[in-house]
Amino acid sequence: MLAGRLNVSTGKFAVEEVDEPHAGPGQVRIAVRAAGVCLSDVHLIQGMLKPLYLAGDSVTLGHETAGVIDEVGAGVTGLTVGERVLLQAGEFGGGTVLTRGVDYDGGWAQYAVSSAATVVPIPDTLSFEQACFIPDAVSTPWAAITTTAGVQAARAVGVWGVGGLGAHAVQLLRMVGAAPIIAVDPLPGARERALHFGADLALDPADPEFASLIGEATGGV
Ligand SMILES: [Zn+2]
Known part of the structure; x- marks a missing residue:
């Protein structure tokens, strides 16, 4: 073969x-x-x-x-x-x-x-x-969200990097009930996709207002 x-x-x-x-x-x-x-x-x-x-x-x-x-x-x-x-x-x-x-x-x-x-x-x-990619791109963020981070409903969550795994993380966080879901990525296309997949907010980490925007979205958390 x-x-x-x-x-x-x-x-x-x-x-x-x-x-x-x-x-x-x-x-x-x-x-x-x-x-x-x-x-x-x-x-x-x-x-x-x-x-x-x-x-x-x-x-x-x-x-x-x-x-x-x-x-x-x-x-x-x-x-x-x-x-x-x-x-x-x-x-x-x-x-x-x-x-x-x-x-x-x-x-x-x-x-x-x-x-x-x-x-x-x-x-x-x-x-x-x-x-075929469920064993990695879906199960990896699933374990990170439910086991490692122990995310619960209404918890504010940031996803740094919304590529292959991060894009799935956003969708899984929506299922878990996290809020707000904040996607962080330097690529405009990745940020747009994250919003389409259910992120509440998508930020550019190079944005000078980045920290204050996160603070605003999370009530200062
Ligand atoms: Zn892999």
């Missing part, structure tokens, strides 16, 4: 012919239908980011993956061939969190193998292209 692989020692990225993986015990194989490109992938290729737990020096990139199960390993229950799924961006292994497409082979390939516990079925109404 073809796979987009990075040699982290030489920094060389190439689409290569490699052996097809197969589902081992407790695993499934999916035929990949869509895979997202994260800025972390760019940083990996540029060498700004290094895998911490990769065995060897080459890895198939891609931690945002969706597809169809086409092989089910021994001992797997509740998942069937033909099911549409997305893959979580990583899993626990050896007492640490391993990232798919960084510490082990990911989804920039025709086939990807995943432990059954990190497979999430998706509804027919959700396209593979929309589903």
Whole structure:
């Protein structure tokens, strides 16, 4: 099969012919239908980011993956061939969190193998292209909002940077009931999109009135 692989020692990225993986015990194989490109992938290729737990020096990139199960390993229950799924961006292994497409082979390939516990079925109404980036661009801000920050309804929240993750953060904050939601980004296009997605206010961090505008919007908080 073809796979987009990075040699982290030489920094060389190439689409290569490699052996097809197969589902081992407790695993499934999916035929990949869509895979997202994260800025972390760019940083990996540029060498700004290094895998911490990769065995060897080459890895198939891609931690945002969706597809169809086409092989089910021994001992797997509740998942069937033909099911549409997305893959979580990583899993626990050896007492640490391993990232798919960084510490082990990911989804920039025709086939990807995943432990059954990190497979999430998706509804027919959700396209593979929309589903594939949920494991990163949606779940990351979701965890930041609900777990790390513990945001509650009516809490004022600022989102610094409303790109891929931030744009989703704004929508999730709307669901949680945060108010006001203040988007902060130097790019006018990103600020406009944030307002469209439900931000109450979108500010340029270089605006000389920035601090007073935030103070005004939050009653001085
Ligand atoms: Zn990512």
